[in-house]
Amino acid sequence: MKTVMKMKQRLGAYLFFVPCLTIFALFLFYPFAKTIYLSLYKTDKLGQAKLFVGLGNYAELFTSESFFHSLLVTFIFVAIVVSVSMLLGLITALLVNKNFPGIRVFSTAYALPMAIASSAAALIFEIMLDPTIGIIDKVLGTDINWLHDERYALVCVALLTAWLNSGINYLYFSAGLANIDEAIYERASVDGANEWQKFTRLTLPGLSPILFYTVVVNIILAFQSFGQVKILTEGGPGESTNLIVYSIYRDAFFNFRFGGAAAQSVVLFTMIMILTLIMFKLEKRGVKY
Amino acid sequence: MAKLALENVRKIYKNGYEAVHNFSLEIEEGEFLILVGPSGCGKSTLLRMIAGLEDITSGELWMDGEIGNYKEPGERNLAMVFQNYALYPNMSVYDNIAFSLSVRKKDKEEIDRKVHETAKLLGIEQLLDRRPGELSGGQKQRVAIGNAIIRNPRALLMDEPLSNLDAKLRTQMRVELAALQHKMKTTTIYVTHDQTEAMTLGSRIVVMKEGEMQQVDTPANLYDAPANKFVAGFIGTPSMNFFEAQAVREEEGVLLLVGEHRIRLSGEDAARLRAHGADKVWLGIRPEDIAVSAPQEGRQTERRPGWKEGLLADGNYLEVLITDIELLGAEKLLIFLLYGKKYVAKVPAETQVKTGEQRRLYLNMAAAHLFDCATEKRI
Ligand SMILES: Nc1ncnc2c1ncn2[C@@H]1O[C@H](COP(=O)(O)OP(=O)(O)O)[C@@H](O)[C@H]1O
Ligand SMILES: [Mg+2]
Numbered sequence: 001m002k003t004v005m006k007m008k009q010r011l012g013a014y015l016f017f018v019p020c021l022t023i024f025a026l027f028l029f030y031p032f033a034k035t036i037y038l039s040l041y042k043t044d045k046l047g048q049a050k051l052f053v054g055l056g057n058y059a060e061l062f063t064s065e066s067f068f069h070s071l072l073v074t075f076i077f078v079a080i081v082v083s084v085s086m087l088l089g090l091i092t093a094l095l096v097n098k099n100f101p102g103i104r105v106f107s108t109a110y111a112l113p114m115a116i117a118s119s120a121a122a123l124i125f126e127i128m129l130d131p132t133i134g135i136i137d138k139v140l141g142t143d144i145n146w147l148h149d150e151r152y153a154l155v156c157v158a159l160l161t162a163w164l165n166s167g168i169n170y171l172y173f174s175a176g177l178a179n180i181d182e183a184i185y186e187r188a189s190v191d192g193a194n195e196w197q198k199f200t201r202l203t204l205p206g207l208s209p210i211l212f213y214t215v216v217v218n219i220i221l222a223f224q225s226f227g228q229v230k231i232l233t234e235g236g237p238g239e240s241t242n243l244i245v246y247s248i249y250r251d252a253f254f255n256f257r258f259g260g261a262a263a264q265s266v267v268l269f270t271m272i273m274i275l276t277l278i279m280f281k282l283e284k285r286g287v288k289y
Numbered sequence: 290m291a292k293l294a295l296e297n298v299r300k301i302y303k304n305g306y307e308a309v310h311n312f313s314l315e316i317e318e319g320e321f322l323i324l325v326g327p328s329g330c331g332k333s334t335l336l337r338m339i340a341g342l343e344d345i346t347s348g349e350l351w352m353d354g355e356i357g358n359y360k361e362p363g364e365r366n367l368a369m370v371f372q373n374y375a376l377y378p379n380m381s382v383y384d385n386i387a388f389s390l391s392v393r394k395k396d397k398e399e400i401d402r403k404v405h406e407t408a409k410l411l412g413i414e415q416l417l418d419r420r421p422g423e424l425s426g427g428q429k430q431r432v433a434i435g436n437a438i439i440r441n442p443r444a445l446l447m448d449e450p451l452s453n454l455d456a457k458l459r460t461q462m463r464v465e466l467a468a469l470q471h472k473m474k475t476t477t478i479y480v481t482h483d484q485t486e487a488m489t490l491g492s493r494i495v496v497m498k499e500g501e502m503q504q505v506d507t508p509a510n511l512y513d514a515p516a517n518k519f520v521a522g523f524i525g526t527p528s529m530n531f532f533e534a535q536a537v538r539e540e541e542g543v544l545l546l547v548g549e550h551r552i553r554l555s556g557e558d559a560a561r562l563r564a565h566g567a568d569k570v571w572l573g574i575r576p577e578d579i580a581v582s583a584p585q586e587g588r589q590t591e592r593r594p595g596w597k598e599g600l601l602a603d604g605n606y607l608e609v610l611i612t613d614i615e616l617l618g619a620e621k622l623l624i625f626l627l628y629g630k631k632y633v634a635k636v637p638a639e640t641q642v643k644t645g646e647q648r649r650l651y652l653n654m655a656a657a658h659l660f661d662c663a664t665e666k667r668i
Contacts, residue, residue: 183375186342191389191436192363201392205379 039262047258057263067264069239070247074223077158077243081222084162086214089169094203096170097177107174114167118227125160126232150240153233157241160232161225168221169214176210177203212283216276223272244268292318292476293339293444298348300334300500308334309500312348316444319474321467323491325481327523331500332480333372336446339478340369352443368437369446373453374429376421376436382408383417386435393440407435410469427458434469444476451486463490484524488512496520518665521573521658527622530579530632532572532607533662536562545572548628550607554654562659565668573658576622579634580651581642606651611644625650 039057041049061067092110096103113121128134129146137143146152180203188198204211226245229235235242235250242250244264252261293316300309308331316322324332337343339350341362350357357365368389376385383404384391390400408414411431421429430450437445450466451459467490470477481487487494488508496503496511496519504516515521522528535546542555543562552572554562562570612631613624616638623634623642634650642648659668 181373181375181378183371183373184377186362187369187371187375187436188377188388188392189342189362190340190365190367190369191392193388193392194363197392201380201388202377208379 035262035265037262038258039266041259043256043258045256047252047256049259053259057259058267060260061263061267066239066242067247070242070244073154073240073242074244077154077161077225077241078219078222080155080158081161081165081225082215082218084159085165085222086169086218088162088166089171089214090173090207092166092170093173093177094199096174110170111167113164114171116164118161118164118225119231121160121164122228122231125156125228129156147232148237150237153237154241157225157228157232160228161222164228165218165221169218172210172214172217173207176207179210180206212279216279219275219279220272223268292316292320292353293478294349294351295335295339296349296351298335298338298350299346300331300338300343301346307500309338312500312502314495314502314505316476316478319476321470321477321479321490321492323479323481323487323494324497325484325487325494325523326497326503328482330497332482332497333448334500335497336369336448336478336480339444340367340446341365366440366443367446368440368442368444370430370433370437370448370450372449374421374433376429376432378421380420381417382413382419382421382424382432385421385432386417386439388436389440403439404435407439410438411435426454427462430454430462434466438469438473438475442475444478445470447477447479449481450479452481452483459486466490485526488524496523498523514667515658516667518571518573518660518667521660521667525575527576527633527635529573529575529658530634531660532574532627532632534570534572536568536570538563545570547572547607550604552605552652552654558654558657558659561668565661567661567663567668569662570668571660571662571665573660574652575656576633576635578653578656579636580653581623581634581636581640581648582651605654606649609648609650611642611646611648614642614644623650 038047038049040052040054042051042053042056044050092106096107096110126147128136131137131143131145134146136146144152146156184202185198188202193201224245225243226249229241229243229246230249233241235246245268248261248264248268251257251264295312295314298309298312299307301307312335324335326332334343338345341357341360345358352360352365377388380388386407387400387404390403404417405414408417411434413428413431413435416424416428416432421432424432430453433450437447451462454462463486466479479490481490488511491508493505494508494511495505498519504511504520506514506516511520511524515524518531522531532547534552537544537546542553542559545552545554607627609625609627609632611623612626613622615622615624617635619638620635621638621640623636625632625634625648636642660666661668
């Protein structure tokens with residue numbers, strides 16, 4: 001009798017999972033399984049699997065120069081985006097952590113990039129970077145076609161992305177700063193520490209738990225940037241801004257090579273997963289709460 | 290020359306609240322000064338102004354003969370122990386203690402030697418590798434003190450350093466602190482709201498109330514000669530009893546009327562009250578100066594002729610109702626009711642008393658204090 005009751009109780013508990021699991025299954029597990037499935041096939045123009053090729057798509061990828069170039073571009077892009085956007089988030093959070101009149105205006109402004117659609121921001125940037133009417137060239141007194149020059153295009157897109165992602169970093173860091181006991185700064189003042197020493201010895205270590213989490217989120221966010229690339233450069237000039245996500249899009253919806261695109265997706269997924277696992281391992285060792 | 294001096298210091302917070310009024314005080318080299326007062330009376334504010342964590346609204350702070358108002362906290366060479374310890378959570382105990390030296394870029398070897406010396410002095414050598422999160426309250430306290438004394442500061446400021454500890458540990462740390470200060474001879478300002486702590490620690494105590502200094506004196510003087518009713522009530526546990534009394538001058542001495550009780554004052558007290566001229570006074574008697582049986586020399590309970598029937602005869606006793614008894618160990622507290630107000634007496638534990646009993650309690654008038662009802666100053 002008792003065991004039956006227990007079983008029933010358990011079943012009830014699992015029932016609560018059903019809605020959430022349904023959504024996950026529909027929009028996450030199924031597409032994911034389908035992607036892996038597709039990556040093993042050649043497809044027709046409608047994306048239907050036609051010919052089983054095993055790891056053929058992967059073999060093709062790892063012999064393609066374009067894919068490795070795309071990987072390289074992605075890594076440079078992610079490195080710039082993550083470092084700049086975290087730095088921006090940290091600086092803005094530090095600025096707003098002091099109390100002065102008008103602080104609300106600033107805290108809203110710093111969080112705003114979160115609320116702006118990447119495509120809208122990209123359009124505004126496109127105008128600002130335009131060589132004939134753009135403000136950037138005017139202010140700098142230069143005559144550079146930013147988005148159509150292989151040397152600058154990637155950096156421009158990366159900086160825009162960094163700014164877009166800085167809003168969420170600002171929020172994370174503000175929360176992190178609020179968690180640091182105000183009194184330790186007072187003690188440090190009496191102990192004779194200057195502002196820089198307070199920052200490096202108290203603030204940064206105090207942010208370390210949140211720092212780790214922020215880095216992981218930022219890397220994933222950066223890897224997934226798409227809208228701004230699509231609007232600003234479409235992977236060009238040449239292949240200079242052909243990030244993996246964009247390359248997947250191009251292979252699937254321009255070249256109709258769904259199999260190859262799926263294989264790239266799986267590689268991208270594996271990379272992000274490995275990176276995240278490494279970070280978690282590092283965290284266990286490094287961060288003290 | 291005083292080590293530290295405050296001259297007419299005031300603090301008005303941004304919201305207009307005046308936390309400290311015209312405060313003047315001199316602290317001598319090597320002194321252990323206690324700042325005591327109820328919560329919210331401005332003790333922390335005063336200490337933080339000395340440390341440089343709060344601006345001084347007006348008045349002067351002198352340190353070794355130099356004006357210190359505008360010096361940065363780090364330039365004042367003061368050390369502070371905070372109520373919640375404020376240890377650096379991400380640093381080991383070693384780095385916590387070494388912090389003030391390492392930010393001054395002192396030689397590594399010298400720092401190492403001093404940290405070990407200090408840790409040894411405080412008995413925390415085995416904890417040097419731990420982090421604050423892994424320490425007990427008492428250990429945290431020692432680390433905070435270690436950080437404060439390591440660089441021989443001009444003065445040590447402590448803001449209720451023991452209030453987060455449990456009662457037993459507090460007593461133990463109190464003794465250790467006193468011994469440590471005696472050994473190091475560091476000028477110390479120690480803030481507390483606990484008068485027992487103040488009385489046992491300090492050689493000189495400042496009593497504060499609502500941002501104002503009430504009295505500066507030795508523990509014995511605060512107890513025996515409180516400047517006003519507030520100090521008298523604040524120092525000593527349980528608090529002093531205050532009876533409202535009417536003073537009637539006679540040829541020899543003064544008679545105090547507490548309701549129907551007639552308490553005779555003679556000698557110096559009477560002379561002082563005569564000279565003062567107040568009619569309404571507070572008669573202050575500490576609980577330990579009340580006894581259940583009459584003291585031998587005070588046995589003068591016979592009725593004097595000439596007084597109306599109904600009034601009790603002259604004497605130094607009160608007829609009261611015992612409402613509660615609290616046993617403390619060797620002593621017990623009698624809570625008694627007189628004219629609708631509650632008072633306390635402290636008597637030996639073996640005294641035979643029952644609750645609900647009507648009793649005659651005798652006052653040791655030699656230890657009584659009189660306060661002017663209008664000014665609350667001691668007469
Ligand atoms: N930053 C502040 N702004 C306004 N009022 C304050 C501030 N800090 C303390 N006070 C007020 O000043 C008074 C004294 O505070 P404090 O010095 O902390 O008292 P204590 O340490 O004696 O308990 C209190 O009434 C408190 O409310
Ligand atoms: Mg305080």
